[in-house]
Amino acid sequence: MHVYPTELVDLIAQRWHGPSASGATEAEQAVDNLPGTTAMEQLISTCYQVSMMREEDRSVTLRLILAEPGLFPPDQGPPKGFLRILFSTPRSFNEYELRRLSPAVDFERSLIGIAPHPDKGFEIWGLVNSGIRWLQEERGGNKKTNQLPDALVVHVTGPGMLTICRGLKIIATLNSGRLLDSTANAFQSIWMNKLFAEERELMLKMHEDFRASVLYPVARIQDEFIERLQFQLLKRVISVTRMSRHGGTFIIFPGAEPPELSVDNPHIQLKYRFLRDEAIRRQQNLMIRTIRLATTALGDINDPDKIVTWKDYVELRHESAVYDLEEALYEQAQFIATLASVDGAVVTTSRGVVGFGGMIVGPLDKLTEVAIASDVEGKMVTLAKIDGYGSRHRSVYHLCNAIHQVMAIVVSQDGNVQLAKWRNGIVTCWDLTSQMFIGDN
Template identity: 30%
Template sequence: MATLTPAIRPVTSLAGPEPSLASLVAQISHMVGGREDSPDLGEIRALCDLLYTASLLKEEGRVVRARIIIAPPEGFTAQEGPPDGIHAIRFASTHAFTAGEIKRLSPAASFFHSLIAVWPEKDRGFRIWGLLNTGPRWLNLMAGGRKPGGITMPYPTIHVRDPGWLLFYQNYELLAEWRGREFHGPRMDVFQSRLMSERFADLRHRLARESWSHRLPETLTIEAYAELIHRIALQFLRRIVSLVRSSGHGGTLVIFPMKRNAEESQSAAERWIDCKYLASTESAGNRVKFLIEAMLRRLGELCPEGSSVEDAWSCFKKSTDPELDNLEESFFELARMYSDMMQVDGALVLEHGLNVVGFGGEIRVDMNVVHVEQSHDLERTQVSRWNVQSDGTRHRSLYRLCAVEPQAVGYVISQDGQVRMIANVNDTVTFWLHTAI
């Protein structure tokens, strides 16, 4: 089998030397070392090459998509299982570890629920010894969700995500990506950026004050409730983006500030976007606000007096309270509805309260934007100039919008799964690449 070595193209690195396939192989070797039958560097390198080859294949017209774990068979039991454990199904005899076998087995090992388990055998190299059922909770770490990601994953995993795209993880932490001809470290979680916190600060404090007037439990302070509003809203946005990515369609999401006062003749959204499907004011915003207030109230009831934000957030993520479960299901069903609106050509337009302005939106900004920067860190301390001509219509139209409306924040999800957050910072249109599963 021909070795597929990526042509390394330097990108900005934030923590130490830029990763390479050689350094990643050494890191994986360290993670699985210490046993007589542990794979050597050559075997791990061959495994990476083979998985890259598998990513380029198709199974009955479908893209090969799978998660592979490098782990010994005795590392898991058959008695445990999701949602709090991992269920191991061992094959009676191991199977050849080839690109074709990964292709054939991938439909039985759903990307979102299972892993293909491999480990070397003496003088035979890597072999496929079984399947591991993890359940989908691990997605909550990146895709938005209340339940924790499950138990610790003690062995490295490699995601065959799309053609020519591998992602390398240690305990659900992204180590590096091999994509096409590029090899680089993990991108950023844009939902943790200070920009997102600052743009939504007025909204969450206003909602917290309004909800407080409705007599939220005093087990938490109004400041704690405001921070919880922010975190819950970000979970909602994560889920929308994740659902659009999994659809393979792509889309654009734009979030505008609300009208500052009733005297304004037009909102910013109405000024710059024509929505084919415009939502009436009465139907747009009440559902999101109602669900967030209900979650806050229930959290306040579940938390003991004097709980901190982190105490309350831990309760939110881990509680098995039926009422909170029902509210979460309602909240994320609403996120699914929003993601479905993005299947229509044009942008989904929201205001800061996450209420729908409309969808099928056409951005109508008559100007050219020639200067766009890519930020290589969340705080925009390391940037590089970007050639806008290399981007498609969705990106360029959102660049123009952010140039004339500095408070707007946009997300573009490409058909290939790439996610960008776009905003205007200090009169410069900037984008961030978001870490995606």
């Protein structure tokens, strides 16, 4: 039995009985309760041990699901269902068997199926081919997502990195020995909502002017809809950067033309600065086109003040025009993420990219520690010395310390993501994983 702290198992038990994110029917939710504490410690510890292993000089990554094979009909498969394949003889559940199986189980497309065993604790009964639609909320896409049963799912994403889910709903994440609570997702914070509020207000005004200028019915839109568009683009940029495995730094100014980005800016030296013409405003234009398309398609002459929600827009995604806009937004995210391949930071505003290859300059001696947040608003924090971080992170901390309105995102080569922002009198950081974004919308 591996020795492993019980904090993660305790957190799983506390959060397990929260509302499901899958929207499954009552029959689909008819899964057994979690195993007992001892069995859960064995399961989590085994997953942790395999995360520290390597298979043919590669880190082990995999997903496994604790569910009886009967939950998956034998005549289904991706993209709309799950293809479950049974082993003729179940395999032992241990870190060595998981390591050997991992090359055959593509993290994005398949899971290892396990079930309780009266004598052995657990056994591996086979594989489940899920397809990749479950990743759409993170990476973009307009297809209906095939929902996993409300069963325990463990993502092994790298050394010491585990994400625990109930179906697609994130419960907790372990990253390098530290528990990351998925409720500390900064994208759900009030402060981030306010950071981009000025741009949303502008787009709301532009939409009302558009409604007043046309003769056909156009529905209204809410601030929340535009916020979803803004955050979807940012999440996709992070996801693409993680997948590239080259890392990157993104400096985000909330305003359209912040004075801190003048040519003689003492904090950021941009090697490649873009000309501010119509092409740079494409990001904003794509969002405006998305709003107009959704509100025009759902406009009702009998209900002139009808409000279109994000859910309404999702239902429209099968339309070809919506599909094209979705693809355009995804390509915009790809473009921004690729700029991070060059040394230096990618610098953006609310409306688009300013430039890339940005060098953050200035002394760091005035900053010795940052606050690591454990809640969305950054009120519950622990202090950490910046000496323990790399130069990329330390330069970002310096910038946030010097320019309080800026927000910075650092994506490490190993896939870790950290967001930094001046909050409550100190540079505050949120450790994120892209899995936190799955099922968030």
